Amino acid sequence: MEHLLNDTVRGLEISGIRKFFNLVGDQKDILSLTIGQPDFQTPAHIKEAAKQALDQNHTQYTPNAGLLDLRKAISDFVQSNYQLSYRPEDEVIVTVGASQAIDITLRSILSPGDEVILPGPVYPGYEPLIRLAGATPKYIDTRTNGFKLTADLLKENLTSKTKCIILSYPSNPTGVTLSKEELQEIADLISGRDTFILADEIYSELTYERNHTSIGIFEQVRKQTLIVQGLSKSHSMTGFRIGYLLAPKEIQQHVLKVHQYNVSCPTSISQYAALEALTEGKSDPVVMKNAYKERRNYVLKRLEQMNMEAVAPDGAFYVFVKIPTNEKSFEFAMRLVNEAKLAFVPGDAFSKFGEGYLRLSYAYEMSVLEEGLNRLEQFLNQ
Structure with a gap:
């Protein structure tokens, strides 16, 4: 019966990140620096809030868009941290992680024949969702532009079919982010076009030298912009699966319909934990960020000592490392596994524009990184 399934679904492949992780996961003595998951425990006060929610029998459905108190906390949080103004009543949707926010956004705005611009290399989770919505991904090579999707590159690639531009910053896999000036130029370019901006800002709390700027602050593109955020990375809550989507009421009223039929609502217990995180845990990300910064500096120093070229990350917890040979990234990564018992993610998992690189995650304690x-x-000396 497999031949009767949806052709697009049958044509999809498992994420290259997970594929490689599963490939090496059963091998003995492998030290893996592959998965982008914080190694910190969820803060104790957040876990306690989840326990209290259970004890208080908060186990029913919530409103489709999420608990109003949580949406108010989200609204206050993004206003305080990023100067974003979104009404909790009708411009905030609480989602099952950032991934679901991306999915319902793309299904709401895309139609067959549309094109979506993506920076290459990029997180592999976008393309399958674009294709499932019947649209076509269009990658822009950012390798000679500091791995940044800037207005100059966009100018050359915008067409009448461009329905959406995905901005993912700080980036997975490079950790590179966009400055306020670069975002201003993009906003000026896209303003007034029949084109949406989907800004995936999931790593916004984990930036180092400068604070994160959201493209949502630019009024000229507010009506075209949807912002994805969440608590997985900032508060080490990956398993709680809480994200959120910010967008104007005129858009959200339609996205909410897709969300409703998709999941009804996020898990109630996780929502109460998220409420605690955003009201009483505003400083929780700082401790993690400081540790990540120390790890980043250590990793970059060691790579430099090995004469390995790497992209210096502005945020997140990844380093994109150039392979020092002419081998394909998958072949080099497998040699590392077999000969050094060490696993990085091959760069081609992040589109063809990641070929020739490896992604190292430093979401691991210092002794593991060392x-x-x-x-x-x-391995290199041999």
Whole structure:
């Protein structure tokens, strides 16, 4: 019966990140620096809030868009941290992680024949959702532009079919972000076009040298912009699966319909935990960010000592490392696994524009990073 399934679904492949992780996961003595998941425990006060929600029997359906108190907390949080103004009553939707926010956005705005511009390399979760919505992904090579999708590159690639531009910053896999000036130029370029901006800002709390700027602050593109955020990375709550979507009422009233038929509402217990995180845990990300910054600096220093070229991340917790040979990224990554018992994600998992690179995640404690980089150094010396 497989041949009767949806052709687009049958043509999809498992994420290259997960594919490689599963490939090496059963091998003994492998030190893996592959998965982008915080190694910190969810803060104790957030877990306690989840327990209290259970004890208080908060186990029923919530409003489709999420608890109003949580939406108010989200509205206050983004206003305080990013100077964004979104009404909790009708411009905020609480989602099952950032991934679901991306999915319902793309299904709401895309139609067959539309094109979506993506920076390459990029997180592999966007293309399948674009194709499932009947649209076509269009990658722009950012390798010679500091891995940034800027207005100059967009100018050359915008067409009458461009329905959406995806801005993912700080970036997975490079950690590179966009400055306020670069975002201003993009806003000026896209303003007034029949084109949406989907800004995936899930790593916004994890930036180092400068605070994150959201493209949502530019009024000229507010009606065209949808912003994806969440608590997985900022508060180490990956398993709670709480994200949120910010957009004007005129858009959200339609996205909410897709969301309603998709999941009804996010898990009630997770919503109460998220409420605690955003009201009493505003400083929780700072501790993690400081640790990530220390790890980033250590990783970059070690790679430099090995004469390995790497992209210096502005945020998130990844380093994109150039392969020092002419091998394909998958082949080099498998040699690392077999000969050094060390796993990085091959760069081609992030589109063809990631070929020739590896992604190293430094969401691991320092002793693990030290051992991993020691193995890499020994491998290169051999």
